[in-house]
Amino acid sequence: VIDAASEDKSEQAALHRLVDSFVENSGECLAIITTHQHQDHTSGETILQTHLRERFNLEIPLAAHRRTAEALARKTNFQTFIEDGETFDLADEDGKPFSLKTLHTPGHAAGLLAFYDAEFGFLLSGDNVVGYGSVVIAPPEGDMKTYLQSLERMRDLPNLRFLCGSHGAAVFDAKSKIESYIAHRLEREKQIVKAIESGARTARGIVERVYTDVSPALYELAEKSVEAHLEKLRQEKIF
Numbered sequence: 225v226i227d228a229a230s231e232d233k234s235e236q237a238a239l240h241r242l243v244d245s246f247v248e249n250s251g252e253c254l255a256i257i258t259t260h261q262h263q264d265h266t267s268g269e270t271i272l273q274t275h276l277r278e279r280f281n282l283e284i285p286l287a288a289h290r291r292t293a294e295a296l297a298r299k300t301n302f303q304t305f306i307e308d309g310e311t312f313d314l315a316d317e318d319g320k321p322f323s324l325k326t327l328h329t330p331g332h333a334a335g336l337l338a339f340y341d342a343e344f345g346f347l348l349s350g351d352n353v354v355g356y357g358s359v360v361i362a363p364p365e366g367d368m369k370t371y372l373q374s375l376e377r378m379r380d381l382p383n384l385r386f387l388c389g390s391h392g393a394a395v396f397d398a399k400s401k402i403e404s405y406i407a408h409r410l411e412r413e414k415q416i417v418k419a420i421e422s423g424a425r426t427a428r429g430i431v432e433r434v435y436t437d438v439s440p441a442l443y444e445l446a447e448k449s450v451e452a453h454l455e456k457l458r459q460e461k462i463f
């Protein structure tokens with residue numbers, strides 16, 4: 225189970241019913257995985273673990289990347305750490321085997337895990353690439369430079385065809401979607417460099433020049449994004 229996230233009791237009950245039905249039909253749950261530390265991905269994992277213990281006497285480990293476990297140390301007690309490259313051998317409803325390989329793809333959050341089925345070309349991209357809305361890169365946990373590296377790594381996966389992000393619908397042209405994410409960020413970066421060269425001195429000043437297509441209500445979020453770009457430019461010694 226990946227991202228047993230909901231705080232909502234009825235959604236948790238729906239997830240429990242689904243997992244119960246797998247277990248009752250001789251399915252096995254290997255782990256309850258949290259992709260990353262953000263609130264909307266981590267609220268139901270301990271409750272699911274307790275449910276499976278009480279109902280089936282199963283001890284399913286809570287699992288995440290070490291960086292996620294550190295960030296959530298006061299909220300969730302993870303028993304297993306997942307590393308880049310770790311492979312999960314699984315089976316679908318008909319018993320046909322498939323495997324998911326773990327990709328540690330930091331940037332949106334330091335410990336973000338994605339999972340790739342190379343045979344089908346299917347990527348669970350977490351919050352790296354989503355089917356709905358946009359991805360926030362907010363320092364200090366968000367890092368634009370590593371985010372772009374993670375996007376490139378996902379784009380270059382051999383046989384990549386489609387992806388499911390943590391929000392919104394499935395994406396059927398995964399490579400071009402990721403390509404458009406990269407292009408969008410690089411375009412923003414160019415605009416930010418231009419804004420600085422033409423005299424903008426603060427993150428807010430840059431936002432007002434660059435994010436002219438965004439409602440002022442979102443300026444605070446845009447400022448975070450600008451700070452992430454500025455940090456990348458500093459790392460690359462451009463400013």
Ligand SMILES: [Zn+2]
Nearest residue numbers: 260262332351
């Ligand atoms: Zn997130």
